[in-house]
Amino acid sequence: MSSTEDLIKEIEDEIQNTKYNKATSHHIGRLKAKLAKIKDEAVTRAMASAGGGEGYSVKKSGDGTVVLVGFPSVGKSTLLNKLTGAESEEGHYAFTTLTVVPGAMEHKGANIQILDIPGLIAGAAMGKGRGKEVIAVVRGADLILLLGDVYNEKHIDVLISELYDAGIRINREKPDITIKKSSNGGIRFNTVGYTGLDLEEIRAILAENKIVNADVLVRGKVTQDDFIDAMMGNRVYIPAFFAINKVDLVDEETRQHIVKDVTKRFGRPPIMLSAHSGYNVETLKDEIYDHLGFIRIYLKPVGGKPDMDEPLIIRKPATVESVCNKLHRDFVEKFRYSKVWGNSVKHDAQRVGLNHVLEDNDILTIVTRA
Numbered sequence: 001m002s003s004t005e006d007l008i009k010e011i012e013d014e015i016q017n018t019k020y021n022k023a024t025s026h027h028i029g030r031l032k033a034k035l036a037k038i039k040d041e042a043v044t045r046a047m048a049s050a051g052g053g054e055g056y057s058v059k060k061s062g063d064g065t066v067v068l069v070g071f072p073s074v075g076k077s078t079l080l081n082k083l084t085g086a087e088s089e090e091g092h093y094a095f096t097t098l099t100v101v102p103g104a105m106e107h108k109g110a111n112i113q114i115l116d117i118p119g120l121i122a123g124a125a126m127g128k129g130r131g132k133e134v135i136a137v138v139r140g141a142d143l144i145l146l147l148g149d150v151y152n153e154k155h156i157d158v159l160i161s162e163l164y165d166a167g168i169r170i171n172r173e174k175p176d177i178t179i180k181k182s183s184n185g186g187i188r189f190n191t192v193g194y195t196g197l198d199l200e201e202i203r204a205i206l207a208e209n210k211i212v213n214a215d216v217l218v219r220g221k222v223t224q225d226d227f228i229d230a231m232m233g234n235r236v237y238i239p240a241f242f243a244i245n246k247v248d249l250v251d252e253e254t255r256q257h258i259v260k261d262v263t264k265r266f267g268r269p270p271i272m273l274s275a276h277s278g279y280n281v282e283t284l285k286d287e288i289y290d291h292l293g294f295i296r297i298y299l300k301p302v303g304g305k306p307d308m309d310e311p312l313i314i315r316k317p318a319t320v321e322s323v324c325n326k327l328h329r330d331f332v333e334k335f336r337y338s339k340v341w342g343n344s345v346k347h348d349a350q351r352v353g354l355n356h357v358l359e360d361n362d363i364l365t366i367v368t369r370a
């Protein structure tokens with residue numbers, strides 16, 4: 001019997017060596033599904049034996065939560081302290097931080113929670129280092145800041161691949177795939193628009209997870225990997241961006257080289273930071289705010305003037321319902337209608353319902369039953 005690692009290698013090699021075409025696509029789909037299943041089981045086993053209780057989940061608070069992900073000693077704690085005034089321990093040795101340390105940052109009226117966590121190392125998805133706890137915290141965040149420093153920017157892909165193995169998909173929309181198991185009737189496959197997968201592939205992938213009866217609905221173009229992700233069901237989709245710390249330690253030429261290299265490999269430039277000197281820390285705050293996708297909604301009481309001084313800060317996509325939920329739990333239940341002035345409506349004072357999607361700077365009146 002080969003070990004799990006050998007088996008994984010074997011399947012990966014076979015996928016590599018099989019040419020993708022109409023005749024082989026379902027076979028490749030089956031192999032990929034098998035691989036995903038074996039890997040997930042290995043992760044689950046490793047995490048179960050990684051010990052260390054329930055981890056140290058921190059309650060989410062504020063208008064959005066950002067987690068600082070990086071190798072040990074890139075300066076996560078130093079940066080948290082700079083951004084929020086928290087007092088997370090800093091040290092020149094790896095694993096100075098052993099738990100989650102939260103901080104709160106006020107920026108442009110938003111109250112943003114920042115989480116400092118232990119360093120992430122290769123094998124984290126399998127529980128190595130503080131992997132189990134770290135991964136659990138990252139999965140719950142609204143935004144990931146991938147932090148490297150000027151000495152290890154080459155290894156950012158290790159962070160990304162550990163997150164990937166842990167079921168975290170960064171900078172991707174969640175594919176629109178619904179798989180509803182049923183008790184008979186085989187696989188019923190419905191599509192909206194060009195999907196890029198055929199029934200044979202879907203059948204082969206689902207069969208690998210012992211699903212032979214299901215209603216499947218796919219909207220838009222998806223890949224086999226997307227479909228396998230949907231089948232596994234435990235994936236999360238989180239936006240992420242890059243920053244490189246400690247730029248005070250290198251010359252301008254090296255900085256430029258790093259920016260070029262990161263841009264080339266990951267499709268977007270990193271923010272070049274010095275948590276020590278504060279260089280670009282204000283820019284980073286702006287980027288965090290922008291990436292969280294906040295909009296401002298001004299509330300206007302019935303018959304009164306809107307409060308233009310204190311907007312409600314909420315993340316996109318924001319519906320009238322999400323505003324109601326943020327204001328008071330009774331609001332949705334007692335909701336009658338609302339009126340909106342601004343970009344999301346055709347005319348001022350337009351009456352809209354709970355599903356209406358609001359835009360930045362809209363003015364909103366909510367009318368409830370007494």
Ligand SMILES: Nc1nc2c(ncn2[C@@H]2O[C@H](COP(=O)(O)OP(=O)(O)OP(=O)(O)O)[C@@H](O)[C@H]2O)c(=O)[nH]1
Nearest residue numbers: 072073074075076077078091095096097119275276
């Ligand atoms: N030169 C320089 N050193 C920095 C900077 N930011 C942090 N450091 C130093 O780098 C070392 C590591 O900083 P930490 O904040 O402890 O790093 P960390 O990522 O939280 O480390 P772990 O918790 O161990 O994973 C400390 O000695 C810091 O003083 C910076 O911008 N420039």
Ligand SMILES: [K+]
Nearest residue numbers: 073091093096
């Ligand atoms: K450290």
Ligand SMILES: [Mg+2]
Nearest residue numbers: 076077096097
């Ligand atoms: Mg730390």
